[in-house]
Amino acid sequence: MEEVAERRGARPLAFLGDSQRRARILTFAAFALILLVLIVFEGLHDVLQTSINGLSLGAIYALGAVGLTLVYGILKLVNFAQGDMLAFGGYIAYLANVTWGLPFAVAAILAMVFVALIGVVYERGLLGPMRERGAGILQLLLISIGVAFILRAIITFIWSTNFKQLDVNRTGTKEILGLSIGDTQLMVIVVGVSVLVAVGLLLRYTLLGKRMRALSDNLDLAETSGINTRQVILITWIFAGALAGLAGVMAGAITDLKPEYGFALLLPIFAAVVLGGIGDAFGALFGGLLLGVVIELSTLVIDPKWKVTIGFAVLILVLIIRPQGLLGKARTV
Amino acid sequence: MxxxxxxxxxxxxxxxxxxxxxxxxxxxxxxxxxxxxxxxxxxxxxxxxxxxxxxxxxxxxxxxxxxxxxxxxxxxxxxxxxxxxxxxxxxxxxxxxxxxxxxxxLSRMPVIDNMLLAAPDQPGESLFGAVFRPLATREREREITEQAHELLASFNLDKKANDYAGTLSGxxxxxxxxxxxxxxxxxxxxxxxxxxxxxxxxxxxxxxxxxxxxxxxxxxxxxxxxxxxxxxxxxxxxxxxxxxxxxxxxxxxxxxxxxxxxxxxxxxxxxxxxxxxx
Amino acid sequence: MDTLVLGISTSGFNLSFWVGVGVIAGIYAIVALGLQLNVGFTGMDNFGMAGFMAVGAYTMAILTVDHDISFWLSLPLSMLVTMGFGLLVGLPSLRLRSDYFAIATIASAELIRLVAQNAQGLTGGNQGIFCSDDFSRCYDDAWVKVSDTINGWFVDLGMSDPPSALPLLVVAWIIAILLTVALVRIQSTPWGRVLRAVREDEDAARALGKNTVGYKLQSLVIASAIAALAGWLLALNLATIHPTDYEPIVTFFGYSVLVLGGLANYWGVPLGAIFFWVLVEGTRTLEIFESESQQVALRLFVAGAVLILVMVFRPQGAFGKREEMMLGD
Structure with missing residues (x-):
């Protein structure tokens, strides 16, 4: 009895559960409060309209973030090439969609397949062998930066530094409940969220997902308990690549393609990953969506030119206050 | 509490x-x-x-x-x-x-540096001392180097003094x-x-x-x-x-x-x- | 204003082109010396050098242009400001694990750059800071005078029409070499020994009574001062200060130079810088490609290939000791 009282005295808000649960609840509470304040001052319509913009941005972040976090969870590698893998997806889609004139959906699938393939080559050709040689964190990190450069070099070489656009309908809008939603935007939200939900279910309820989590908890232990770790790692890369490819296509659908656009998305994606607790796929999913919405909502109060900085500010703040993340499960840092 | x-x-x-x-x-x-x-x-x-x-x-x-x-x-x-x-x-x-x-x-440091590191009262361990008190630093360094060699000898490690610590056995x-x-x-x-x-x-x-x-x-x-x-x-x-x-x-x-x-x-x-x- | 834009390549040997390459190499040698202190000797994967360079360059220019402080006084002042930023970035982030620290520093650098890009009143925003027609925003007048004087000496020495960037080349490399000597010397002191211990194992260093956070902070603050140096030189070289000059790629190129020269070896850094930039810029003199895009692509490709090849085949770099890479972790 006394012990319980003691801990309650020492740590405020203990009734909300362990510290991770507390962080999650407080984050959502804070977010809800901000929403409420914004609704009061800016009106429900504006807040909802902006949130929809935020959701499409957030879906892109989340797609990139889930891949990044899965790879980190298992390999403890911060993959700096993720952004450029994403951009590669966008350009493959451009090749299929604009140059070859294939339908957008086909182009998106091709992009996913191609970037997944990049992931496979990257893992089997470089990272796997380097890990076997006992490469350190910095070594692998720098290799990932090198791969990022090479991918961007190939993009720049083939498609030049000029802006490119995918063949999507950017002007069409739908009116739903008084809100206008761009067709492309709606597509991004629907495709992004449904793919993410599917991935989430897969991770939670299939044997593969269970194995991925086992590897993420303890790679060596998973190996000794008879899991084919090489295979699971490869599948993780296929996931990460395909999701990055899709994210690249979605980002390309709502903005223009230029060689740096993937790298520009990398830091907000990092932010989403850290927000969700690095290594935690569900955390990354929610982190991405939340970040997208927060960034767009910020334009209601501050000059939109600052909205990109919001992503970095969130990233730095979370790293300072709670590096293990606000949304995911607890992890030591 | x-x-x-x-x-x-x-x-x-x-x-x-x-x-x-x-x-x-x-x-x-x-x-x-x-x-x-x-x-x-x-x-x-x-x-x-x-x-x-x-x-x-x-x-x-x-x-x-x-x-x-x-x-x-x-x-x-x-x-x-x-x-x-x-x-x-x-x-x-x-x-x-x-x-x-x-x-x-400290694997990528010589054994002797592992030892010297631990010695207290080295003025050269502060940036100020390292730059502005070179003599005091050198003097202390001499003392502790001697001390370190003695200690290493008593542990039969003196022959390894200049090897990287990472090359030692468990x-x-x-x-x-x-x-x-x-x-x-x-x-x-x-x-x-x-x-x-x-x-x-x-x-x-x-x-x-x-x-x-x-x-x-x-x-x-x-x-x-x-x-x-x-x-x-x-x-x-x-x-x-x-x-x-x-x-x-x-x-x-x-x-x-x-x-x-x-x-x-x-x-x-x-x-x-x-x-x-x- | 004489802006040396690399990319003017003509067939045969072009002195002013190679002088330009030399200036860039000198600047990156300085950047990578700061990285060497952090990464090679303290074990801190600092990815924020570009941000500190921006702080140094912008502060120098803002003090000179907007506050009429002399160019020469603005140099130490901007260095102090940059060191303050180093402290600001380091204090909350030093406790983080190395990969988190990498993310935190790169994010801080980007935040700095984006603020520079958007705070028009202070930094000129996307216009940057440069000499406009009325010369009201010129920060490098004092330098141009010195530069002309130095070039006068070259003329006196019998050089007809010395390249305009030659004085900057001389100054950049004097700074790079002096800095190398200074860092080598400070590294050999007991202070440097504690830094290495922090790199090897922070817990062990703390158990032996070392205030590891304090040392890491010192390392980062010194590196930010070094970045300020590089930032001014870049600003003088380009004769403009623009947010895009301080993108993360600057830091990444610094890492390429660092690993080429080898970790935990200061003298490798200037050599690595020369090697890297001759490789990167030299490939364009081959005139394999015509379009500007393809030239950009080639540069990225070479930089990426350097990072990957060095890390795969010679992780200790050209001049590093093998043990430095292999005994760790």
Whole structure:
């Protein structure tokens, strides 16, 4: 009895559960409060309209973030090439969609397949062998930066530094409940969220997902308990690549393609990953969506030119206050 | 908390016979209580063993009293001075130096640099001193280099002085870590499983060193050990932890006879008692 | 204003082109010396050098242009400001694990750059700071005078028409070499020994009474001062200060130079810088490609290939000791 009282005295808000649960609840509470304040001052319509913009941005972040976090969870590698893998997806889609004139959906699938393939080559050709040689964190990190450069070099070489656009309908809008939603935007939200939900279910309820989590908890232990770790790692890369490819296509659908656009998305994606607790796929999913919405909502109060900085500010703040993340499960840092 | 606050003494007397006093030390991780109210003391000049089944919280306790983990509650006194909450490096500077269960040889530094690093009062360790007091720095460097070579020689490591520490064998690393800790001129040495992973010859030499240092330099030792033979024959006081608490204390014979200790080990892991002289 | 834009490649040997390459190499040698202190000797994967360079350059220019402080006084002042930023970035982030620290520093650098890009009033925003027609925003007048004087000496020495960037080349490399010597010397002191211990194992260093956070902070603050140096030189070289000059790629190129020269070896850094930039810029003199895009692509490709090849085949770099890479971790 006394012990319980003691801990309650020492740590405020203990009734909300362990510290991770507390962080999650407080984050959502804070977010809800901000929403409420914004609704009061800016009106429900504006807040909802902006949130929809935020959701499409957030879906892109989340797609990139889930891949990044899965790879980190298992390999403890911060993959700096993720952004450029994403951009590669966008350009493959451009090749299929604009140059070859294939339908957008086909182009998106091709992009996913191609970037997944990049992931496979990257893992089997470089990272796997380097890990076997006992490469350190910095070594692998720098290799990932090198791969990022090479991918961007190939993009720049083939498609030049000029802006490119995918063949999507950017002007069409739908009116739903008084809100206008761009067709492309709606597509991004629907495709992004449904793919993410599917991935989430897969991770939670299939044997593969269970194995991925086992590897993420303890790679060596998973190996000794008879899991084919090489295979699971490869599948993780296929996931990460395909999701990055899709994210690249979605980002390309709502903005223009230029060689740096993937790298520009990398830091907000990092932010989403850290927000969700690095290594935690569900955390990354929610982190991405939340970040997208927060960034767009910020334009209601501050000059939109600052909205990109919001992503970095969130990233730095979370790293300072709670590096293990606000949304995911607890992890030591 | 109530207990800890109420029992806060007006500082244990400076000439207390105890070099270390830990009172009701607590720490939990994510809801699991790793150390839940450990109270113990270490007499000055003693070789005290800290034993207990795996998961008893011995290493966590070590980390708590040396400032590597933060205390949830409780108090720790070193030579009468309250050190709970002090950062680890300050505790070390007071003369309470620890080693680690998994040796932390500074691999990519020569053995001799490992030693010199530990020496206190080197003015050249501050940026200001390094730049503006080159003479004092060089003078001190000469002193401690000599000292380091002597110590290395007594541990049979002098031939390795200029090799990278990472090239040493496991046993040699253990010795280096002890020698390095001694360079810091500790009054109180805390060794976390000093015998683990080294061969019996080296182990015996390490024990001799401990005995000699206690005798000649008056160093007090607290060490975590699994080998019961070593504990029984080389310590004069034994503290037993189980499930995050101190369950028994006394001379080796008293502890051996304590029913609670036997129960704790039987409830924990049998190997710990029986692994004996392996 | 004489802006040396690389990319004017003509066939045969072009002195002013190679002088330009030399200036860039000197600047990156300085950047990578700062990285060497952090990464090679303290074990801190600092990815924020570009941000500190920006702080140094912008502060120098803002003090000179907007506050009429002399160019020469603005140099130490801007260095102090940059060191303050180093402290600001380091204090909350030093406790983080190395990969988190990498992310935190790169994010801080980007935050700095984006603020520079958007705070028009202070930094000129996307326009940057440069000499406009009325010369009201010129920060490098004082330097141009010195530069002309130095070039006068070259003329006196019998050099007809010395390249305009030649004085900057001389100054950049004098700074780079002096800095190398200074860092080598400070590294050999007990202070440097503690840094290495922090790199090897922070817990062990703390258990031996070293205030590891303090040392890491010192290392980072010194590196930010070094970055300020590089930032001014870049600003003088380009004769403009623009947010895009301080993108993360600057830091990444710094890492390429660092690993080429080898970790934990200061003298490798200037050599690595020369090697890297001759490789990167030299490939364009081959005139394999015509379009500007393809030239950009080639540069990225070479930089990426350098990072990958060095890390795969010679992780200790050209001049590093093998043990430095292999005994760690």
């Amino acid at each position: 109530t207990e800890a606050a109420a029992s806060a003494p007006a500082g244990a007397p400076a000439e207390s016979p105890n070099v270390l006093e830990a009172r009701d030390v607590r720490r939990s991780f994510g809801g699991i209580n790793a150390v839940q109210g450990a109270t113990m003391s270490v007499r000055r000049g003693s070789i005290t063993a800290l034993i207990g089944p795996n998961g008893a919280g011995k290493t966590t306790f070590f980390n708590l009293i040396t400032g590597f983990y933060k205390l949830d509650s409780g108090s720790v006194y070193f030579d009468g001075q309250a050190i709970g909450g002090l950062p680890s490096y300050k505790i070390a500077r007071l003369g309470m130096v620890r080693t680690f269960q998994i040796t932390k040889a 046993g040699q690393r253990k010795l280096l870590e002890l020698a390095r800790a001694l360079m810091a001129q500790p009054r109180f040495l805390l060794l976390d499983e000093p015998m683990a992973g080294i061969n019996p010859t080296l182990g015996a030499r390490l024990l001799e060193h401990m005995q000699r240092l206690r005798r000649e330099e008056g160093v007090t030792f607290l060490f975590v050990e699994h080998d019961m033979d070593v504990v029984m024959s080389h310590s004069d006081h034994v503290v037993v932890m189980a499930e995050g608490r101190v369950i028994s204390e006394g001379t080796p014979d008293e502890v051996r006879a304590d029913r609670k200790v036997v129960d704790a080990y039987l409830g924990g892991e049998l190997d710990d008692v029986s692994e004996g002289g392996e």
